[in-house]
Amino acid sequence: MNIHHLRASMSAMLVPGLVSGLVCAVLALGVHDARADEWHTSSSLVGGSKYGENFERYDYVNPDAPKGGTLNSTVLGTFDSFNPYIVQGTPAAGLVQFGGGLLYDTLMEQATDEGSVSHPLVAEAYKYPDDFSTATYRLDPRARWHDGQPITAEDVIWSFQTLKANSPMYNRYYENVTEAVKISDREVEFRFDQKGNRELPKIMGDLAVLPKHWWEGADAKGNKRDITRSTLEPPLGSAAYRIKSFKPGAEIIWERVPDYWAAKLPVKVGRENFDIRRYRYFLDNNAAWQAFTKGGFEDVNSENSARRWMTVYDFPAVKSGDVIRKEFKSNARANMQGFIMNTRRPLFQDRSVREALSYAFDFDTINRTQSFGLNTRINSYFMGSDFASGGLPQGKELEILEKYRDKLPPELFTKEFALPRFDTPQAERQILRDAVALFKQAGWEIRDGRMVNVETGKPFSFEILETRQDAEPTISPFIEMLRKIGVTATLRIVDTSQYINRVNDFDYDMITMVLPQSDSPGNEQRDYWSARAAETPGSRNYSGIKDPVIDALVDRVIFASDRDDLIAATRALDRVLLWNYYVVPQFTRPDVWLAYWNKFGMPEKQPEYIGADIDSWWIDPEKEKALAAKHQSAN
Numbered sequence: 001m002n003i004h005h006l007r008a009s010m011s012a013m014l015v016p017g018l019v020s021g022l023v024c025a026v027l028a029l030g031v032h033d034a035r036a037d038e039w040h041t042s043s044s045l046v047g048g049s050k051y052g053e054n055f056e057r058y059d060y061v062n063p064d065a066p067k068g069g070t071l072n073s074t075v076l077g078t079f080d081s082f083n084p085y086i087v088q089g090t091p092a093a094g095l096v097q098f099g100g101g102l103l104y105d106t107l108m109e110q111a112t113d114e115g116s117v118s119h120p121l122v123a124e125a126y127k128y129p130d131d132f133s134t135a136t137y138r139l140d141p142r143a144r145w146h147d148g149q150p151i152t153a154e155d156v157i158w159s160f161q162t163l164k165a166n167s168p169m170y171n172r173y174y175e176n177v178t179e180a181v182k183i184s185d186r187e188v189e190f191r192f193d194q195k196g197n198r199e200l201p202k203i204m205g206d207l208a209v210l211p212k213h214w215w216e217g218a219d220a221k222g223n224k225r226d227i228t229r230s231t232l233e234p235p236l237g238s239a240a241y242r243i244k245s246f247k248p249g250a251e252i253i254w255e256r257v258p259d260y261w262a263a264k265l266p267v268k269v270g271r272e273n274f275d276i277r278r279y280r281y282f283l284d285n286n287a288a289w290q291a292f293t294k295g296g297f298e299d300v301n302s303e304n305s306a307r308r309w310m311t312v313y314d315f316p317a318v319k320s321g322d323v324i325r326k327e328f329k330s331n332a333r334a335n336m337q338g339f340i341m342n343t344r345r346p347l348f349q350d351r352s353v354r355e356a357l358s359y360a361f362d363f364d365t366i367n368r369t370q371s372f373g374l375n376t377r378i379n380s381y382f383m384g385s386d387f388a389s390g391g392l393p394q395g396k397e398l399e400i401l402e403k404y405r406d407k408l409p410p411e412l413f414t415k416e417f418a419l420p421r422f423d424t425p426q427a428e429r430q431i432l433r434d435a436v437a438l439f440k441q442a443g444w445e446i447r448d449g450r451m452v453n454v455e456t457g458k459p460f461s462f463e464i465l466e467t468r469q470d471a472e473p474t475i476s477p478f479i480e481m482l483r484k485i486g487v488t489a490t491l492r493i494v495d496t497s498q499y500i501n502r503v504n505d506f507d508y509d510m511i512t513m514v515l516p517q518s519d520s521p522g523n524e525q526r527d528y529w530s531a532r533a534a535e536t537p538g539s540r541n542y543s544g545i546k547d548p549v550i551d552a553l554v555d556r557v558i559f560a561s562d563r564d565d566l567i568a569a570t571r572a573l574d575r576v577l578l579w580n581y582y583v584v585p586q587f588t589r590p591d592v593w594l595a596y597w598n599k600f601g602m603p604e605k606q607p608e609y610i611g612a613d614i615d616s617w618w619i620d621p622e623k624e625k626a627l628a629a630k631h632q633s634a635n
Helices: 010-014 153-166 168-173 200-206 285-294 306-311 316-320 351-359 363-369 395-402 427-441 469-483 496-504 525-529 548-558 563-579 621-634
Strands: 070-076 108-110 117-120 123-127 134-139 177-184 187-192 241-247 251-256 276-282 300-303 323-328 336-341 444-447 450-453 461-466 488-493 510-515 583-585 592-597
Touching (some): 117 123, 117 200, 123 200, 134 153, 153 168, 153 187, 168 525, 187 200, 276 285, 316 323, 336 351, 351 427, 351 583, 363 469, 395 563, 427 444, 461 469, 461 496, 469 488, 525 548, 525 563, 548 563
Parallel strands (some): 070 276, 461 488
Antiparallel strands (some): 108 117, 123 134, 134 187, 177 187, 241 251, 251 276, 300 592, 323 592, 444 450
């Protein structure tokens, strides 16, 4: 799974590039030209890296990019912790729930320009037997903490044990990993409880390595540190940045480590160029937007709304050329984005009800009237990839599904999954009739203009929880369409911290969320769909799915025998998820839209896999000086 797209703040979840390496790519899934139990310096789940054995740096970076300057960013909400790996607290920007973020290095880092490819960082190589029962990582002897102490096998083992015990995401990601054992001073072997999990040896490289000696030590007051609790003591790290200063809940400033041990590794060449990364917190996105338009608070703004992209970028700095709008091409797959129904609530436990609610989202009108026709309706959890289901099930996918036929919706086998289209003036009337009929099947009917339960008379009403004011143009038409069939839905906007806490505790009726997928679905699927994840606070099973068939299909994906088997198993999982209507799919767009103040130099091309790698940009002193002069004269 590609984890590095996940960002530090909750806004990343409504959305999601690092690498280090030396030589050759390796077998992990669907590649048969490398022998197991030999040391490999890069890994791939979809074939060899395009760099082969001559990987010296990314082909898009400027190896002579200058270091220096400040990258300013804004974040919504607040923060109260520097420990992102527990459910408690709200982590500061720059820290991530999975992976190392700005502070910690991982064993290996995932590539910015290739899907499902990783290269060495803390570990210089890894190996595994041909039954995929273990994975052994060999540490780079140069790897150091910011205090100069070496990163050790004990650090790796302690990190694995600690993160699996305390992080819901790591716990399910490494569910089949039973222990980490020191083989030598530089080698750690991870042992698995099952064979044939072809992805698992490779994704052990996603493990963030934490400093055992620091976390087991005491703070300046002599108090013993506790990684199971939140903290505002800046932790010791190993990555390119460390915390320079902070104002709790308001600002955090990261500084580049000048003697960073990995600075000259091939994937670090030409990257991580900013001396300072400053994050300022705002209570709402309108204030953050105003700060961006004035300059000095946010240097790069990522735009997700087609309506805003086409209508609001007309402020003076854009007209003068001080702010540049640019579209970056991306070939990364689309993520599922939609209204997620919490089936822990009795209101959403009937599939007919969930299907009826899905009918009430008029994508076509919203796309035409608000989005200038720039968006595409999502029709798969794995849209844009070989893993997306389509048509009727056939071949190996059908063979997998036949085993569960009596537990699946019959139409899954006879009809192609399709969401209703509001493409004619008459369409709305018929679609809403169909929705009312589905409600009737589930024991609901319209009385005096309200959808009520036939037995109890209780009205059908629910709340959509949000943290972004600019989500209203998408949500309000959905609410209005539901009103036409007697369903009462209300929008409640809360601050970011409250939103994070409520989502972690599954305390909501419906939320909007993005469910990112990778080029090689695998162990992370447990965190999305498993019954165990549904009961674990902080998991990404936002829908609360507890279905034995889906659990079985997730295992079928994880233990796929080869690439073709993985495709068939994932399509089967996708189809079952779609036909159970856990999510009202919204829309997607293939390109990355960025608006940025004209203070940067950047490589001529950017990696099309992720669209844009801001870590490969740098501050251009002359451009920055010109901007400062304009700002001073304007004031």
